[in-house]
Amino acid sequence: MTRVWEIPVHDSTRVRDARVAAEAAGAHAGLDAHRTAIAALVATELATNLLKHAGGGRLLVDLVECPGPGTRGPAVQITALDHGPGIPDVTAALRDGYTTSDASLGAGLGTCVRISSAFDLYSSHRGTVSVARVDQSAGRRRTAPACRVGGINIPLARAEHSGDAWSCVSSDSRLTLLLADGLGHGAKAAQASGVAVDELHRVGHLAPAEILRHLHPALRPTRGAAVAVAQLDTLSGELTFAGVGNIGARLHAAGSWEHLISHPGIVGAQFPATVPVSRRHCAPGSLLVLHSDGLPSRWVPPADPALLTRDPAVVAATVLRDASSAASPVRDDTCVAVLALDHPGGDP
Known part of the structure; x- marks a missing residue:
């Protein structure tokens, strides 16, 4: 959890x-x-x-x-x-x-x-x-990977555990990012999202829609969760996205933002007969933001190009900070995960 x-x-x-x-x-x-x-x-x-x-x-x-x-x-x-x-x-x-x-x-x-x-x-x-x-390594890492991933997770009301979770795995040239939002909040929601993360490490080599299908029986003993999976082939630049449930996804490419749509349903409870898959080509400098529904649905993407080049966790935290408002109190756990495809020789 x-x-x-x-x-x-x-x-x-x-x-x-x-x-x-x-x-x-x-x-x-x-x-x-x-x-x-x-x-x-x-x-x-x-x-x-x-x-x-x-x-x-x-x-x-x-x-x-x-x-x-x-x-x-x-x-x-x-x-x-x-x-x-x-x-x-x-x-x-x-x-x-x-x-x-x-x-x-x-x-x-x-x-x-x-x-x-x-x-x-x-x-x-x-x-x-x-x-x-x-981490356990001494000193900063100097290698700049082709793509970077980071995120932030805030439980509702400063609870010990968040019902949301994100994780990523790599296999050959593919990097797979998952964000899961267990139904409700608290320990039982965290159990559901934790199972999704654990299962990702076993099936992360599969395509996103197949990963979701494997997650469905694994999450049946839990409350279930909304789950989105994005997979980037770092060699070809192809991004594949599939989601079930209320997970938001926005892709910044070629200077503009685009919504990627998840299909209604609950992984582990109400899985759709078909899972729509979105495919986009991502040039260096592209950036994907995934978020749970703790983030307001009408959050405004960052406009400063300098922010988009920072560590993905910094981007995620800034998005979360700037989307919050005293007039719109948070009513759920909130998780934001960011995947960035770097320019060659970019700042790690």
Whole structure:
């Protein structure tokens, strides 16, 4: 089941909570004491930054696992989101040892960049989103893959488990991304989406519609779930998409956004007789966003081209942050996953 730690950071007592959450996540991920301490340091620094520079925000800690060169087991992902004034000089802020706060540990974002397995951020007048991942490997990975995947997952009402889940697997030249939304929320919804993720690792080499058909009997003992599967052939650039249930999908290609449609139904309960399949050619620079129905259906895709080049988890977190509104409170778990097909020699 998807375990998520959400910490609202609005006073100094929450900085300790951020550190404790990162330590707990490190234990769940099987990190050794040194790498767990690094995750705790990064979480502490990001939480401190939220207080001192953005007037508060929220920190999310969860476990992610994606295929890729140098990946060693699950990583602790630490995401900081705020609606502050933004960072005036990102280049300076990412310099090792740079800090403007006496209350900071002095590590600064530059140190977070150096000690994390992966780190990226996006800052604008609407605020800043920072994402760090710490796995068992020492140092950052330098290989730029042909495509990248990332996501964010927020349980309803800061619950321990999310009923949504995302995962990806690779087989030969194909990368397959799945997003599942277990019916309802809570532990039983998380069980359903967890089964979908587990099954993906067994059948991820199949085509998306066949993956969904294999998931249906596997999810019968559960509540069932809405599930979407996107598969990218990194050699040909062909994207194949199939979904059952209320999973949103938007593809950004050739400068415009397009909806990809899922078929009504419930995997594990009411499976359709036929599963429509969408196929699109994706040139380098294309980007796919999958999301559960916790995200408002009329969310506005990001307009800043610079955001679309950032780490997919940063894109996912920014989409989620900017889609939320006090006038439209979230009523379900929310998960956003992003697949990006990079330009050759693009920023990893």
